[in-house]
Amino acid sequence: MALVLDLLSQDRRPRHPEKAHRPDQPVARKPDWIRVKAPGSPRWAETNRIVKANKLVTVCEEAGCPNIGECWEKKHATFMIMGDTCTRACAFCNVRTGMPDALDQDEPAKVADAVAKLGLSHVVITSVDRDDLKDGGALHFARVIGAIRAQSPGTTIEILTPDFLRKKGALEVVVEAKPDVFNHNLETVPSKYLTVRPGARYFHSVRLLQRVKELDPSIFTKSGIMVGLGEERNEVLQLMDDLRSADVDFLTIGQYLQPTRKHHPVIRFVPPDEFKSFETSAYAKGFHLVSATPLTRSSHHAGEDFARLRAKREADLAAATSRS
Structure with missing residues (x-):
């Protein structure tokens, strides 16, 4: 009986205890250009069934992604490993915060099984922050990658990691x-870190991405930000320069959408033409691939984007060979 009561009390815990006493923020009405189809198709239901059968967590659900209907219709899901509770308390994020449970040692096999059942040619694996673990969950990421490789050797793997601060x-x-x-997201410009991403350090995140390239130049690197949090245009352009200095290949830019009244408010809905302008600037600065639209998210169209990245690299290598 005590165990049942304990479980019930856990279920009633606030999702974001650190935000519970903050004053409510206004929730702005979404403009016409931010509209998505509600999920519910048979293929969406099949993806949902496989995710639930393997007792997996997806960032699609936990973060309230607006593209879940479109992606799950295509049997694309972004798996969130190491539980559903994050040790950070970012002002923009809807993932539960608190002290996480112990790692599920069977999770790598469960993820690999779901990837095989969904028949994924490309999979995205992300996680909560696990500052409570000595390695931040690095070995668990490696085990998940290894399990997928063993069961689905033809599947390409994209990871979206914490900062391992x-x-x-x-x-x-x-x-x-x-x-x-x-992939490791900067999320916002440095001037907003104290209020938006207080547990992180901007230049550490930039250096993390740079270090990946130093360790293994064959790995594509990727980062993303949200706009509409009060940033200035010139700050976004400077962030692009910082990422290119770290040799990052792929940049995503999307509109911030406020999950609840306790989260950071939307300061502005950025119109589509400004996203197009950001895309033009990013390509001019040397990114190999850019996705900048109001509904862009880190793993949206990830498989198609990876194919484009690989084709771009092959074309560049062929051009360099012909010149020599």
Whole structure:
């Protein structure tokens, strides 16, 4: 009986205890250009069934992604490993915060099984921040990558990792597992870190991405930000320069959408023509691939984007060979 009561009390825990006493923020009405189809198709239901049968967590659900209907219709899901509770408390994020449970040692096999059942040619694996673990969960990432490789050798793997802040040697463990794409999001411009991403350090994140390329130049690197948090245009352009200095290949830019009244408010809905302008600037600065639209998210169209990245690299190598 005590166990049942304990479980019930856990279920009633606030999703974001650190935000519970903050004043409510206004929730702005979404403009016409931010509209998505509600999920519910038979293929969406099949993806949902496989995810639930394997007792997996997806960032699609936990973060309230607006593209879940479109992606799950295509049997594309972004798996969130190491539980559903994050040790950070970012002002923009809807993932539960608190002290996480112990790692599920069977999770790598469960993820690999779901990837095989969904028949994924490209999979995205992300995680909560696990500052409670000595390696930040690096070895667990490596085990998941290895399990997928063993069961689905033809599947390409994209990871979206935490920053492994103060976790010496963690990045090297993940890179050694050789994901095809290493993504780590800056999320916002440096002037907004104190209020938006207080547990992180902007230049540490930039250096993390640079270090991936130094360790293994064959791995594609990727990063993303949200706009509409009060940033200035010139700050976004400077962030692009910082990422290109770190040799990052792929940039995503999307509109921030406020999950609840306790989260950071939307300061502005950026119109589509400004996203197009950001895309033009990013390509001019040398990114190999750019996705900048109001509904762009890190793993949206990830498989198609990876194919474009690989084709771009092959074309560049062919051009360099012909010149020599």
